[in-house]
Amino acid sequence: MKKKIMGFYELFYIFLFGCLFGYMIELLWSLYRRGIIINHTALVVGPFNIVYGFAAVFFVVFLYKYRNDNIIKLFVIVFIVGSLLEYLLSFSMEKLVGFVAWNYKKYFLNINGRICLKYSILWGILGVIWIRYICPVVIDFIRGFNRKKGEIIKNIIIVFLVFDSILTLQAINRAKDYEKGITPSNKYEELLDRFFGMDYLNNMFNYRWNKK
Numbered sequence: 517m518k519k520k521i522m523g524f525y526e527l528f529y530i531f532l533f534g535c536l537f538g539y540m541i542e543l544l545w546s547l548y549r550r551g552i553i554i555n556h557t558a559l560v561v562g563p564f565n566i567v568y569g570f571a572a573v574f575f576v577v578f579l580y581k582y583r584n585d586n587i588i589k590l591f592v593i594v595f596i597v598g599s600l601l602e603y604l605l606s607f608s609m610e611k612l613v614g615f616v617a618w619n620y621k622k623y624f625l626n627i628n629g630r631i632c633l634k635y636s637i638l639w640g641i642l643g644v645i646w647i648r649y650i651c652p653v654v655i656d657f658i659r660g661f662n663r664k665k666g667e668i669i670k671n672i673i674i675v676f677l678v679f680d681s682i683l684t685l686q687a688i689n690r691a692k693d694y695e696k697g698i699t700p701s702n703k704y705e706e707l708l709d710r711f712f713g714m715d716y717l718n719n720m721f722n723y724r725w726n727k728k
Contacts, residue, residue, distance in 0.1 A: 522655070525667065526658050526659070528674070529654075529666070530658070531570070532673065534570070534573065535568060535572075537572070538565035538567065538571075539556065539557060539564065541642070542554070556720070556721075557720055558721075560683055560716070562680060564677070567605055571643075575594065576651060578597065579597060579643070579647055582647070583651075587644060587648070590643075590644050590648065591640045591644050592640070594640045594644055595636055595637065595643075598642075599631045599636040603627065603628075606631070607630065687716075687717065693705075694709060694713065
């Protein structure tokens with residue numbers, strides 16, 4: 517990697533790549549483990565697994581400097597940092613949005629069901645592969661792409677992601693009302709029930725509502 521400070525432009529595309537890469541990993545993993553396709557995204561439209569997107573950016577910003585260190589040392593660092601990040605994201609989603617998207621309580625050596633040894637090891641392996649081998653190629657590709665076109669595409673995607681985030685929150689809030697037996701009050705809520713209802717969200721999040 518060139519000794520050049522990465523700005524929002526590069527970090528955004530790293531985030532986007534992480535979202536898409538994570539989506540594919542989860543899709544293939546569920547297909548391998550369960551023989552079914554699960555739409556593991558965080559937004560109701562598009563293949564955007566933002567947990568992986570944030571992880572990709574976080575690893576680049578804070579851990580990329582360790583990419584050439586001993587691979588065992590790098591694994592341990594990513595194992596710890598990835599576990600902390602996953603725990604924080606799980607806690608934040610539960611408190612801010614009101615649901616748990618994953619639950620590891622049945623797994624060996626878990627902490628509050630938010631992280632467990634098995635997936636922390638996977639975080640470590642994926643993190644090493646990402647930081648040492650994939651990320652340099654991604655960064656070179658981003659910087660080699662036409663910057664003017666890249667800025668236009670970036671702005672379009674940001675607008676879409678904002679819209680998608682708002683739509684996702686509205687779908688979640690409507691699903692909570694649906695679960696309480698509240699019927700739609702307008703055509704828009706009917707559309708939310710039809711296209712982004714409980715079945716859709718269950719498939720997306722492996723959905724679990726808080727029962728507080």
